[in-house]
Amino acid sequence: MSNEQTSLAFRENTVRALEDAALRAAMKHAADTFGAKRADAFAPVSDLETLRDRASAIRDDVLANLPAYVDRFVASATRAGAVVHRADDAATAREIVRKILADRGARLIVKGKSMVSEEAGLNSHLEAAGMEVVETDLGEYIIQMEGETPSHIIVPAIHKNRRQVGRLFADRLGVPYSDDPQVLTKIARKALREKFLSADAGVSGANFAVADTGSLVLVTNEGNGRMVTTVPKLHVAILSIEKILPSLADLPAFLRLLPRSATGQTITSYVSVITGPRKAGDATGAKEMHIVLLDNGRTEILAGESRDILKCIRCGACMNVCPVYRMVGGHAYGWTYPGPMGLVLTTLLTGMAKSHPLVDASTLCGACVEVCPVRVPLTDLILGLRQRKVRERFSDPRERRGMEAFGKVAGSPALFTLGQRLAAAFWPLVRALGGKDVAGRMPAPAKTPLRRRLP
């Protein structure tokens, strides 16, 4: 699975995406379905705005005191018997995981869905070390088989249709072709059950980490998250530091918001709250549990003007409503996280130099802000990044010079008036030379400028 970033080629990526009829059809279907399901799920929630305020306030509090909450989580998880590792960057995190697994002779690794592990490039690192890594979430299983990366943070194979999945399974698993999702699901169940039962270790992510108790919370539907965390004798969880919630009492607000925002469910089939490894007298859980906490630039984001992106709980609602994402899909963004939250996080985590075209991948329509369950001010964050892009001189030099020139003209009433006169005088010429393509798209200059018509 490639972790190479192609965000600089965003424009070329979008052109390719727009020419892909199957992708366009899949994205349209997904957008319509998601929109309807989300609306239905929230319809009976009468105090939604209060609920969002509460969740937003909890996330604000976590960010305001993040180092202290991280320390508290580490102490609680350690007390519960887990071994907690801190990793400053992606390379350190994937090497910590590799070493834990290699030291215990693990060869077959079953993996639950984790975007942080994608961010850290974990799979290719483990595979290079000779381990077999099996993605067990159905969507992840499909794209791993295809050698692709997720195109959506909740539904990784959203860009594929049932016929493509049917052909893939027939080719790679030697099963009869079917395009019935129920049949395809059963095929995956059978193939993966053997892997669960023979795996040496399970690797998972986590949706939340609870500071007071040291618990990890996994919100899932298929049951593979439960498998990877309880069936193998070794469990390694990898998560980023901002996933913390202060206490279990804070969890219900997020359990009410996350599934409704993500998949339009009142609650997912499974919510696992895991507190340390198997203890004396337990018949359940991994015998050994490691938690790798990844920073990867988040402490720096926390100190800057874009810190509110760290409130995000990864529901994916912002991408489902984004007019850009809905047209081009997730791969065009060129890195782990797509859509509005993704373009902000990608720019911050990988740097403006590697991702600056992404900050223009928004119409600023605000649909993302309207659906965000924890009130991340996405359009403000995107505007802030656009300003940074100009400040750091990543914008097109022609655009920059044009804007600087316009700024000077607009700042001087004499020059501005001259500009208006010139525009009016040259308009017939522009219309004659430019034809419909230019003149047809531009309004004719007013005979009397607006500011002279105002009292």
Added chain:
Amino acid sequence: MSGAEMGRLFLENAAIAAACTRSVSGTEDLLAALGQIVAVDSPVYCPAVTELEKAAATLFPVRAADYAAAAVTVEEVFGAVAETGTIVCVSAGGRAVQAGLLPAHHVAIVRRERVFGTLDDLFAAVAGAPPTNLTLITGPSRTADIELTLAIGVHGPERLDVILV
């Protein structure tokens, strides 16, 4: 909300999440219900720890020693949440939460007095000393990863029965 209302709401919401639901009045009714739900000759895993489980175990001559080899798990669970139609399994008392995961059919027995009104009530009850594993289960295992089309029974049970006693 009264206990009876909470029980009714729990079953109603569990049914919305595609669980099969029943309400019975005592041990005798429970055994009759189990007899209808579970084929007596299928390999059943039943921990036979609680009184209700001990009674249930008498129904099944073919008992699987290990849940991994069972076709069905019949167990009494920690509790339930009315708000979401959720059953709650915990690892306390040596109970394996995987028992309700590996077999394709999970039958969960819930005592009426163990139904919590809301998720807040549940987490308030366990926050002091959470067990190693606390699993909230709402309906059968599912996915919508292919074209957002619902498919039931991915890695967990494809059928969940909930019996409120």
